[in-house]
Amino acid sequence: MKLTEKQKRLIDFFIELGDYTKAARKAGYSEASAKDAPKWFNPRESQYKPYLKQALDTRLKEFENSRIAMADEVLKFLTSSMRGEIKEEKVVTEGDGLGYSKTRIVETAPSVRDRIEAAKSLLKRYPMQLDAKEQKLKLQKLEAEIRAAEQVDDDAVTIVDDLGDGDDENSKAQ
Structure with missing residues (x-):
């Protein structure tokens, strides 16, 4: 649901003041309506307006994101610092x-x-x-394990072939 200008002001003033009633007054709501403002944001109240609560949560998240450095921002700053x-x-x-x-x-x-x-x-x-030498050793170990696994597979195939050859000779003898 799209917010009215008055509702947008209500949310901005609440973020500034931290009080629903004062924010509603400052946004231009009547005194009677301003007294009900806390109920608009409380899910347990009959006057609850979920779209206002959702808009407030979204606005707070935007505000938080603009004030708190994210990981990529920190990494970029550290990189520029390192490079002078x-x-x-x-x-x-x-x-x-x-x-x-x-x-x-x-x-x-x-x-x-x-x-x-x-x-x-x-x-x-x-x-x-961190350690290119350590990474190289890990890679060599992995390659050796792969070669060993391939060797085991080749040996298994040879054994099966040998067993198969033996069966042919036995069947020819009979």
Whole structure:
């Protein structure tokens, strides 16, 4: 169900104020209607309006998503930090040799230490890439297991063939 402008304002004001009655008043509802506003959002009440509750939940989720960094955003930030692509503002004070000093703001790349920390943090999220030597050994072990399994299959086929040959000789002898 599409919300009216007044209902949209009600939801926005509730998020701002945290009080259904005050939000309803501020959204333009009459005093009598504003007193009933808490009932509109409570499923146990007869005046419950599920579309308002759903709209409020959706709006809160949007608000939450815009304020909380998601995993891909964190990974992108760590990667830019590691690569030195982001800049940090630092205040630098320089003397002019005459007993005075001047202060200015300088943009700098992250320090080597910060870049290393970002790289470590990224590697923690991708443990499969930590040790190439270990990965190579695991791959070789897997390949050896596959070859061994194939050998067992070949041996089983040979045994079955040998058994089959023996049966033919016995049947010819009879």
